[in-house]
Amino acid sequence: MPLERSVFFPPFRLDLANERLWRLAQPLPLRPKTFAVLRCFVEHPGQLLTKQTLFEAVWPETVISDVVLKVCIRELRHTLGDNARNPHFIETVHGRGYRFIGSVTAAPQPALPQDASQQLAQLQSPEGVGVRLDAAHGPIVEREVDIAYLHQCLNKIWSGARQVVFVTGEAGLGKTTVVETFVTEAGQRGDLWIGRGQCVEHYGAGEAYMPVLEALEQLCHTPGGQDLVAFLAHQAPTWQVQMPWLLSATDLDRLQRSTLGTTRERMLREMARALEILSVEKPLVLVLEDLHWSDYATLDLLAVLARRQESGRLLVLGTYRPEEVLGKEHPLATLTQELRLHAHSQELPLTLLTKAAVRAYLTARLPGAAITDELAQCIHQRTEGNPLFMVNMVDYVVAQDMPSALGGSRNQPVSLAEAAHGMPESLRQMLEHRFDRLRPEEQGVLEVGSVVGNEFAAAVVAAGLGGDVEQIEAWCEGLARRGQWLRSRGHSVWPDGTVSARYDFIHALYQEAVYNRIPAARRLRLHWRIGERLVAGYGEQARALAAELVVHFEQGREYGRAAHYCQQAAENALQRYVYREVITYFTRGLMLL
Numbered sequence: 001m002p003l004e005r006s007v008f009f010p011p012f013r014l015d016l017a018n019e020r021l022w023r024l025a026q027p028l029p030l031r032p033k034t035f036a037v038l039r040c041f042v043e044h045p046g047q048l049l050t051k052q053t054l055f056e057a058v059w060p061e062t063v064i065s066d067v068v069l070k071v072c073i074r075e076l077r078h079t080l081g082d083n084a085r086n087p088h089f090i091e092t093v094h095g096r097g098y099r100f101i102g103s104v105t106a107a108p109q110p111a112l113p114q115d116a117s118q119q120l121a122q123l124q125s126p127e128g129v130g131v132r133l134d135a136a137h138g139p140i141v142e143r144e145v146d147i148a149y150l151h152q153c154l155n156k157i158w159s160g161a162r163q164v165v166f167v168t169g170e171a172g173l174g175k176t177t178v179v180e181t182f183v184t185e186a187g188q189r190g191d192l193w194i195g196r197g198q199c200v201e202h203y204g205a206g207e208a209y210m211p212v213l214e215a216l217e218q219l220c221h222t223p224g225g226q227d228l229v230a231f232l233a234h235q236a237p238t239w240q241v242q243m244p245w246l247l248s249a250t251d252l253d254r255l256q257r258s259t260l261g262t263t264r265e266r267m268l269r270e271m272a273r274a275l276e277i278l279s280v281e282k283p284l285v286l287v288l289e290d291l292h293w294s295d296y297a298t299l300d301l302l303a304v305l306a307r308r309q310e311s312g313r314l315l316v317l318g319t320y321r322p323e324e325v326l327g328k329e330h331p332l333a334t335l336t337q338e339l340r341l342h343a344h345s346q347e348l349p350l351t352l353l354t355k356a357a358v359r360a361y362l363t364a365r366l367p368g369a370a371i372t373d374e375l376a377q378c379i380h381q382r383t384e385g386n387p388l389f390m391v392n393m394v395d396y397v398v399a400q401d402m403p404s405a406l407g408g409s410r411n412q413p414v415s416l417a418e419a420a421h422g423m424p425e426s427l428r429q430m431l432e433h434r435f436d437r438l439r440p441e442e443q444g445v446l447e448v449g450s451v452v453g454n455e456f457a458a459a460v461v462a463a464g465l466g467g468d469v470e471q472i473e474a475w476c477e478g479l480a481r482r483g484q485w486l487r488s489r490g491h492s493v494w495p496d497g498t499v500s501a502r503y504d505f506i507h508a509l510y511q512e513a514v515y516n517r518i519p520a521a522r523r524l525r526l527h528w529r530i531g532e533r534l535v536a537g538y539g540e541q542a543r544a545l546a547a548e549l550v551v552h553f554e555q556g557r558e559y560g561r562a563a564h565y566c567q568q569a570a571e572n573a574l575q576r577y578v579y580r581e582v583i584t585y586f587t588r589g590l591m592l593l
Contacts, residue, residue, distance in 0.1 A: 033058055034072045041090065041100035050097035073098065131364050132181065138391070139364035142357035143178050149348055150182040153315055157283050160311030164302070166291075166336055167319045169350035170483065170506075171434070172388025175319040178350065179287060182317075186285060193284040195219040199293040208297035209242070211288045212271070217243055228278075236274040238262045264297075268304045275305070276312040283313035291332055292324035299331055306344040323483035352385030365394060384507045389427060396424035423512060431513040438484075445475050446485055450515040451526040453548070454508055457492055459500035463533035464526045473501045485510055494537040528556030543568040550585075554592065563592040 036058040040049060054069060073090060076082070080102075082089045089102040132140040132147075146167075153163040167175045187194055195218050197211025216239065220228050229247070232240040233255060240247070241255045278284055288298065305316055325333040339345035353361075359376035362369075379397070383389035435443060448464035449456045458476055462469040479486045480503060489502040505511040518526070531552030535542045542549065546568035553562035566589030573581040 034075045037069070037072045038076055041098070045100050045102070048093055048097055048099050053097065131360050139361050140174075140177060140181060141361045141364070142353050143174060143181070143350075146178050146348060146350060147182050147185070150178070150317070151185070153346070154182075154186055154283075154285070157279075157313045157315050160313055162305070162308070162312040162314045162316075164306040164316045164339065164345040165318070165348055166345060167317065167348045167350065168322050170323055170386070171321055171430075172386045173350040173352070174387040175350060176289060177387070179289070179317060179319060183285065183287060191282050193219060193222075193278065193282055194287070195284070196287040196289070199288065199290040199295075199298070208295050209239075209267075209301065210295060210298070212286075212298055212301060213239075213242055215286055215288070217246070220246055231278065232274065235277060236270040238267045238270055239274070264300070268301055271301060272304050272308055275314055276308075276310055279313040283315070285315045285317065288316065288318045291318045291320040292330065294332065296331060299335055303335055303339070306339050307342075326482040353380075353387055353390065354385060355380040358383075358385065358390060361390065362394065366398070382508060384509075386507060389507065389509060392424040392427040396427075423509065423516070427509065428513055428516075431510065432517065435514060435517075438479075442475055442479060445472060445479075446514050447518050448526055448530075449476075449486075449503065450505070450511045451518070451523060452530055454511045455489060455502060455504035457500040457502050459494070459498050459537070460530055460533055464529050469500065476501065476503050495539050495541045496537050498537050524556055527552045528558060531556055531558070531561070543572065546572055547585075550588070559592045563589040566592065 037054060040054055040057050051066060051069060058072075059068075073092075077084060077087075077090060080089045084090075084092060087101065089100065091099045091101050093099055132144070150165065150167075153165050157163055167179060169175055183194060183196070186192060195215030197213070197215035197218075199211050216232070219225065220232075220243075222228075229240070233247075233251065237255050238259050241252070241259050244252050247255065275284060275286070288294070288302070291299070291302075302316065302318065305314065320332060320336075324330070336345065336347070340347060355376055358380045359371060359373075362371045362376060362379070375397075379390060379393050383393055435446070438446070444465055445461055448461045451464065452460050458473045459469050461476075462472045465472065476486055477488065480488045483506075485506060486503045487506055489504050491499060491501045493499050505514075515523075531549055534545055534549060534552070538545060543565075546565045549565040550562050550569055553559075553565065566585045570582045570585035570589070573579075573585060
């Protein structure tokens with residue numbers, strides 16, 4: 001059974017040295033990154049794991065210090081009741097790393113409680129990927145660990161240990177789906193308050209406390225809501241007056257007079273206290289979605305709720321996109337960092353889906369169809385495992401007139417690939433909307449970069465824009481640092497001595513969407529400029545880039561030069577004994593001539 005399912009219902013048993021440690025049925029009270037370190041240990045018992053190995057496994061593409069790892073090791077030892085000087089589980093190998101010396105055996109995984117009327121069916125795919133069949137969202141794959149983590153947090157609040165959890169990830173990773181699935185399951189218990197509020201994108205000053213007021217109004221319309229209205233009027237009148245539609249004219253007039261001269265501090269204090277009292281009757285789950293669009297007042301309340309020391313059966317669940325807050329001086333970035341630093345909140349970052357998860361989704365989505373490895377691989381490559389992109393792409397493929405390709409015939413691989421390589425209109429519009437929100441200079445960088453290809457050097461973009469390389473790198477670095485559109489890929493050194501930072505698009509669909517919006521005449525000019533810059537930079541070694549130069553000069557209408565590089569590309573292929581590619585390049589060169 002896969003180890004990653006052990007975050008909350010461990011499919012392994014640590015043979016404990018004494019009885020004072022936790023038992024199998026208890027969930028591990030660890031933060032996600034700390035548990036990821038434990039996962040590495042348990043997957044490699046008895047093996048020496050260097051610090052670098054742990055850094056690459058737990059914090060890929062992130063530069064961190066040794067202190068972060070030491071904090072995780074300290075938390076693990078505290079949880080396990082281990083001692084660094086006389087270890088039973090984690091042994092320090094000074095100057096090298098750590099070794100897990102505890103005994104590990106398999107253990108059964110208990111299932112989450114299910115209600116007979118529940119519409120969520122949980123299956124196990126042939127690939128070993130967990131699949132949930134949800135009437136609202138369709139198949140949900142590879143998210144059972146994330147949903148179970150939220151159930152663990154829910155269990156903690158019953159003892160008065162308030163929880164603040166941020167579900168994070170780029171657009172389309174399924175934050176809303178995970179939260180809604182969890183809320184549906186939690187709501188079936190029937191002994192919870194559940195209020196949900198949605199932040200919306202605005203271009204001016206947003207309405208203060210909008211998602212919180214929305215959640216409170218929703219609670220007031222649940223069974224027993226009239227009692228809640230009276231409760232708020234008594235415990236939080238400054239908040240009740242913000243929802244006048246819930247009151248009679250007489251009650252509203254009385255509340256308005258009693259709250260004259262209200263201060264920000266009073267409103268925050270009243271709401272924090274009111275939620276604590278409300279949760280005494282039954283626990284409260286407060287969901288605030290898309291906090292990257294939140295008004296500042298809501299973030300102030302969130303900070304107060306997270307930092308209060310008083311016990312409260314309160315679970316605050318917030319979602320946001322890191323790329324929308326990093327590098328933009330957004331107060332949410334500072335708030336979440338400070339809350340995590342002082343252990344006032346936890347973060348649940350969602351990840352991209354694996355190829356196995358894509359295949360499991362296709363199998364569940366298209367029962368009875370012949371799902372080939374080719375189709376799963378093609379869709380995974382096209383979408384990079386982004387769930388929203390995947391769903392849109394599958395919708396697009398299904399909409400094509402391909403009953404034989406999806407209904408059992410394996411004789412149409414070309415048609416299948418062609419269908420999966422299209423771009424759904426809904427997905428194109430979403431990407432264009434995100435692109436239009438960027439600054440003009442960032443849009444220009446991405447456009448030229450998309451002409452270069454999925455990966456590009458800043459020096460080539462500078463040639464296409466006629467700009468300064470350092471300025472181009474600064475713009476690219478800003479996008480990569482915020483996790484928007486680009487990732488940093490180190491640097492390259494050209495034969496002419498040019499040193500340039502390299503970047504690639506986070507998703508191949510990003511590159512395609514940007515490229516397709518460039519007008520034909522500008523695209524032609526950019527291809528020509530890029531080809532010229534690469535030839536100048538590589539000189540006599542340009543033949544190593546022959547295949548790439550064929551594309552740029554062909555698209556730039558320099559057919560003679562494109563044919564020349566077709567010949568060089570064919571000669572390169574001949575040296576590798578790939579004769580089909582040799583014939584393809586020679587044929588293409590003749591056609592160009």
